[in-house]
Amino acid sequence: MHEIEGNVGITRIKGVLFDKDGTLFDYHDTWGPILTEVAVELAGGQGKLVPDMLASIGYRAETGRFEAGSIAAAGDTFELADQWLGLLGRADRDELIQTLDGFFARLGPERSIPVTDLRAFFQAMKGRGLTLGIATNDVAASAEGTILRFGLSEYVDFSVGYDSGYGVKPGPGMALAFCEAVGIEPSGIAVVGDNRHDLEMGQGAGAGLLVGVLTGASAEADLAPLAHHVIADITLLPALLESLAVEA
Structure with missing residues (x-):
């Protein structure tokens, strides 16, 4: 200590x-699966985007963990949406924020360990x-x-x-x-x-x-x-x- x-x-x-x-x-047992599921859902038919989406918010495939201080570990929905807008080819920031918050409000309580x-x-x-x-x-x-x-x-x-x-x-x-x-x-x-x-x-x-x-x-x-x-x-x-x- x-x-x-x-x-x-x-x-x-x-x-x-x-x-x-x-x-x-x-954190990792709860939000690793949640963020992966959300990325897959948002990517839709563009599944190849998912690794880049996760990497952009701090996921490191070599460790299987999100980095300390990353958007995923310490950020908010605004930061997450801003990071994913370009990768998804979207411009509807407010709608994406609302969608993300909807996912998190539902999945957070259900999946938290x-x-x-x-x-x-x-x-x-x-x-x-x-x-x-x-x-x-x-x-x-x-x-x-x-x-x-x-x-x-x-x-x-x-x-x-x-x-x-x-x-x-x-x-x-x-x-x-x-x-x-x-x-x-x-x-x-x-x-x-x-x-x-x-x-x-x-x-x-x-x-x-x-x-x-x-x-x-x-x-x-x-x-x-x-x-x-x-x-x-x-x-x-x-x-x-x-x-x-x-x-x-």
Whole structure:
């Protein structure tokens, strides 16, 4: 577990804002198949375009993974649409964005593979008296559908997507919106995510604790310069918070 200077104690942390994909859900097992299916569907009879479509958003055939910080791993639908418009020979950006968001709102909740029993995890975190939120560069409808599918509605106090009106990561808007909605100062929240965009969002908002996880596209070396701590996955978060409480 990596850590940098400036750790804060749990006595100051009242809320936790989680990224969704790569943090609550295994990124590659979930979004590799989804993005491949969407590319095939959009390519239609031009199946030969699919490898180029996936490569253009960060997929590397030699590793079978998306690169850290790529459009697929950290971007939003606007960036994805802009990357695929030319390859598909289309000019209807707004229509393509709407189509992509429709795919993601349907397939995200259906296909997401959780890194742990999320209902039990969120219930335990809520039992610690923490306010919980989810912030994603995915469409908000996908986040909402996922919350419903995994039975998290009674535990998640706030959720937001790229299209919710608070800007996109790495900007601080989603984290600040969480703070405002739940009445916690930014210094009183932890931001947990699998890529630099998540941590940059938290840093820009003034979050008190930044935690990187390794269930997404990023390696420890990608996250370490920004995170107070880097852990393998969210199941280690309770122990981390306990250790910080002891140190506080």
